[in-house]
Amino acid sequence: MGTTPEGRRAGARDRDNEGRARNARPRDGLGRPLPYDAAGVARQPEGVVRTPPETVTEAQALLDAGKPFHAHEVFEDAWKSGPDEERALWRGLAQLAVGLTHAARGNTTGGARLLRRGAGAIEEWAAGTGHDRPHDLDLPGLARWARTLADDVERGVTVDAGTRAPALRAS
Structure with missing residues (x-):
């Protein structure tokens, strides 16, 4: 095997400091890999433990900046590090962010499916706990937003x- 222009062995997998496989290619704002020598968007650090208000604030800033892939990573951290009784909530929110990511990338089927799955997940969590506004989150509004966006995506609206x-x- 030869080497790449970046000095890596062709076919070799990128690894993080712990030796786990991790793609080192830069990413664009929607999380798509770019060539190794391209300027990308800074990645969200993984495994960060945040309070729920910090999670919501950081995810909202990323969503507003057009970086739903990065917001998904923030929600994923909350899902993995938060209390067991909130895991389904954060997982559902991560699905909404990934659904928006796929919709913005032009993946109609995947975007609509994930938006609807995320909407169902947060509604199910709210119904099971009796809380539809945990951490000031507007779960009914988010579910409506997701279903409306899923319908638009399926009609061919560019996102x-x-x-x-x-x-x-x-509000």
């Missing part, structure tokens, strides 16, 4: 992630 970003908190 700009920044302009179609949801408001996470209740």
Whole structure:
């Protein structure tokens, strides 16, 4: 095997400091890999433990900036590090962010499916707990937003992630 222009062995997998496989290619704002020598968008650090208000604030800022892929990573951290009784909530929110990511990338089927799955997940969590506004999140509004966006995506509406970003908190 030869080497790449970046000095890596052709076919070799990128690894993080712990030796886990991790793609080192830069990413664009929607999380798509770019060539190694391209300028990309800074990645969200993984495994960060945040309070729920910090999670919501950071995710909202990323969504507003048109970076739903990065917001998904923030929600994923909350899902993995938060209390067991909130895991389904954060997982559902991560699905909404990934659905928006796919919709903005032009993946009609995947975007609509994930938006609807995320809407169902947060509604199910709210019904099971009796809380539809945990951490000031507007779960009914988010579910409506997701289903409306899923319908638009299926009708062929082009989605700009920044302009179609949801408001996470209740007004």
